[in-house]
Amino acid sequence: MIRYIVFLLIAVTPLSSHAEIEIFACEPEWAALAEEIGGDLVDATSATTALQDPHYIQARPSLIARVRNADLVVCSGAQLEIGWLPALLQKANNRNVTPGSDGYFEASMYVQRFDATGSVDRAQGDIHPQGNPHVQTNPHNVRLIASALAERMEQLDSENAGAYRSGLVDFTRRWDEAIDRWEARAAPLEGLRVITHHKSWVYLERWLGLEEVANLEPVPGLPPTAGHLSQLVRTFGDNGADVIIRAPYQDERASRWLHERTGIPAVLLPLTVGGTEEATDLFALFDDIIARLLEATQ
Amino acid sequence: MSIDFRKGIRTACIWMLALSGTALLCATSANANEADDLDALRNELNELRDDYEARISNLEQRLAVAEQNARQANTAVAQLGTAPAPAAPASRADATGNSAFNPAIGVIFQGQAWNYGNDPEDYAVQGFPFGGEAGPAGEGLSLGETEINISGNVDDKFTAWLTVPVVIEDGESGIEIEEAWLETLSLPGGLSARFGRFFSGIGYLNDRHAHSWDFVDQPLPYQAFLGDQYLDDGVQLRWIAPTNQFLEFGAEILRGGRYPAAGAGSSGVGARSVFVNTGGDVGTDHSWLAGLSYLDAESIDRPSGDEDDPFLFTGDSSTTIAQFVWKWAPQGNWRQRNFVFQSEYLWRNEDGAYTLPGIGMLRYDIDQRGWYAQAVYQPFPQWRFGGRFDTLSMDDPGIGFAGTGLALPDDDPKRLSFMVDWSNSEFSRLRLQYTRDQAGASDDNQFGLQYTMSIGAHGAHSF
Numbered sequence: 071m072i073r074y075i076v077f078l079l080i081a082v083t084p085l086s087s088h089a090e091i092e093i094f095a096c097e098p099e100w101a102a103l104a105e106e107i108g109g110d111l112v113d114a115t116s117a118t119t120a121l122q123d124p125h126y127i128q129a130r131p132s133l134i135a136r137v138r139n140a141d142l143v144v145c146s147g148a149q150l151e152i153g154w155l156p157a158l159l160q161k162a163n164n165r166n167v168t169p170g171s172d173g174y175f176e177a178s179m180y181v182q183r184f185d186a187t188g189s190v191d192r193a194q195g196d197i198h199p200q201g202n203p204h205v206q207t208n209p210h211n212v213r214l215i216a217s218a219l220a221e222r223m224e225q226l227d228s229e230n231a232g233a234y235r236s237g238l239v240d241f242t243r244r245w246d247e248a249i250d251r252w253e254a255r256a257a258p259l260e261g262l263r264v265i266t267h268h269k270s271w272v273y274l275e276r277w278l279g280l281e282e283v284a285n286l287e288p289v290p291g292l293p294p295t296a297g298h299l300s301q302l303v304r305t306f307g308d309n310g311a312d313v314i315i316r317a318p319y320q321d322e323r324a325s326r327w328l329h330e331r332t333g334i335p336a337v338l339l340p341l342t343v344g345g346t347e348e349a350t351d352l353f354a355l356f357d358d359i360i361a362r363l364l365e366a367t368q
Numbered sequence: 369m370s371i372d373f374r375k376g377i378r379t380a381c382i383w384m385l386a387l388s389g390t391a392l393l394c395a396t397s398a399n400a401n402e403a404d405d406l407d408a409l410r411n412e413l414n415e416l417r418d419d420y421e422a423r424i425s426n427l428e429q430r431l432a433v434a435e436q437n438a439r440q441a442n443t444a445v446a447q448l449g450t451a452p453a454p455a456a457p458a459s460r461a462d463a464t465g466n467s468a469f470n471p472a473i474g475v476i477f478q479g480q481a482w483n484y485g486n487d488p489e490d491y492a493v494q495g496f497p498f499g500g501e502a503g504p505a506g507e508g509l510s511l512g513e514t515e516i517n518i519s520g521n522v523d524d525k526f527t528a529w530l531t532v533p534v535v536i537e538d539g540e541s542g543i544e545i546e547e548a549w550l551e552t553l554s555l556p557g558g559l560s561a562r563f564g565r566f567f568s569g570i571g572y573l574n575d576r577h578a579h580s581w582d583f584v585d586q587p588l589p590y591q592a593f594l595g596d597q598y599l600d601d602g603v604q605l606r607w608i609a610p611t612n613q614f615l616e617f618g619a620e621i622l623r624g625g626r627y628p629a630a631g632a633g634s635s636g637v638g639a640r641s642v643f644v645n646t647g648g649d650v651g652t653d654h655s656w657l658a659g660l661s662y663l664d665a666e667s668i669d670r671p672s673g674d675e676d677d678p679f680l681f682t683g684d685s686s687t688t689i690a691q692f693v694w695k696w697a698p699q700g701n702w703r704q705r706n707f708v709f710q711s712e713y714l715w716r717n718e719d720g721a722y723t724l725p726g727i728g729m730l731r732y733d734i735d736q737r738g739w740y741a742q743a744v745y746q747p748f749p750q751w752r753f754g755g756r757f758d759t760l761s762m763d764d765p766g767i768g769f770a771g772t773g774l775a776l777p778d779d780d781p782k783r784l785s786f787m788v789d790w791s792n793s794e795f796s797r798l799r800l801q802y803t804r805d806q807a808g809a810s811d812d813n814q815f816g817l818q819y820t821m822s823i824g825a826h827g828a829h830s831f
Binding site: 118119121122123125126127128129130131132134135138139152153154155156157158160161162163164165168170192195196291292293319321 | 524527551553554555556558559560606607608609610611612613614615616645646647648649652655656657695697699700701702703704748749750792793794795823827828829830831
């Protein structure tokens, strides 16, 4: 009995975090970035893991409680989370993080988005009118977002503005060195012809000069079909592509099937922090993406 | 080079500081003979120096940021060089909304085909005359509710939602206002208020729109006790506790104009409800939601049963609902595979009197109970398989009701349903349902086909 009472008390005790900014990140990359900039001043948790498809998340009670207590919501935006984030925001009754307020940050709004159509015809699949939201796969984007995010943190916690600024300076210095390193290592990848499961990698492709020749999904958002895959075998079976890429949350069977019939190497790439054992932080994420691409195409 | 530059600034500043300090010292030393004055001066100088140091380090930081911004600009230019048509510029007004339109408009199409052994026109559950919207769909092909949803933020403080179904009754179509509510966006302390016409927040299924149901119809206790779904005019207050554990409290005051209330008693505030919900995760694979709610409704001449010759109930109807929902997805990756178990127990007391056609008024104080349990499994994307059991039970209302539709049934009404549905995308779904019905006058096998499709803006679904 006492154990239950203690459990109940712990469960019901208000948050007593020492962090200055409580951050609800929709995806792991933004939680990681917030911590790179804010260090101990922020407490960032991600609503999703790298093994979950961020298009399809349940608006779970635990997430409502976290949004309720957040000072800042950091998401990819461009409608990536449209299936669940609005429900969380509506349920959580937290006026500090409503869209348009200082406590609401959409990362993709600070970079050049590709494939922005402005309007959608759903016959083309589940596409986002504001452009492709998977912006984290280009480190130059991460850099731009970092400075916008640091600025937002300074606004929210002006007392520690200096700390966020120097956090940003430090991160950006290390990040720029890393970008130089990655670009040098990835030079042999230029011109690589890739087949991707979903259009998750357009920013990586642009950065490294890869050429996306096809997707496993017949139209964005729909699972691969036998007919579409057979078509890919016919089109690309004779040395028409160099590598097949999928993210950890995407069904392995489609890329394996195509690999078995065409011999094109299939590779799993972490789409965000935690996507592979190696991708433990933002730096390791790009280290691992490039290492895996190099290994697959040797 | 920039580091040299900064060093230069720093050295220059310190020299200037020293010079101005010396000048100050010279100018004042003649008059300042006392040691106190000298100390004060020293302190002042120290302060001055500290101030300059702080300013210099601030300048240094700014310089560093400026340098980074310059590189950033290069990055951006580099990106622009290779990018196609530029996307919309960064602006906060660009934040995700339901639609580029204001307001967001969506239309949901529903239609069905049913095959029954018994005539659905005569369908009645002994002891539980249906009221409200409850009851089986017509036989054969028919259009269900075509629902138009319009929503948008009114301003920075209010958001609005309107659901207008186009309904077909007796062969004629008409427009209704199903839901029309406003909700606050900026109340402090985790509070929100909703007012207008809305589905009450009691239970789990009550405030869910028909297009998001897992089966074609509502389970028996919802049909019998809430007329499918309790919808009314009123005010709802909700509070989310500032705890790690999700804890939601809600209270409503409603007009009391719709089943199970009727007649808008107490001068138009004839129904009240309270509810509490809690839930959480167990690891990354499991999550759950549990809740308790209570609805107290005054009924004045509430019709149920036969439409032309209804039973009329006047009295107090109180309903308690306990709910539990458990969801599972490997690694929390909902898209690939998931399983949902959900169950609710409803307990109702009706205390008052029934006016029976041809018999007159009879005192009625009876407890009724009902529950359902259902499981839906999605083994791979697009396909789901589900089963549901629902049942009702009640106390004997007495000999006075013998031979009427309110008398105790010989066996507890129950049904067993199975469904399979296929969703091409999250906007389209086709469903097949089979129900073994042992609730109506005689046992029946019922087969239904249903489509649910949506165009335009489509709001996010809650847990």
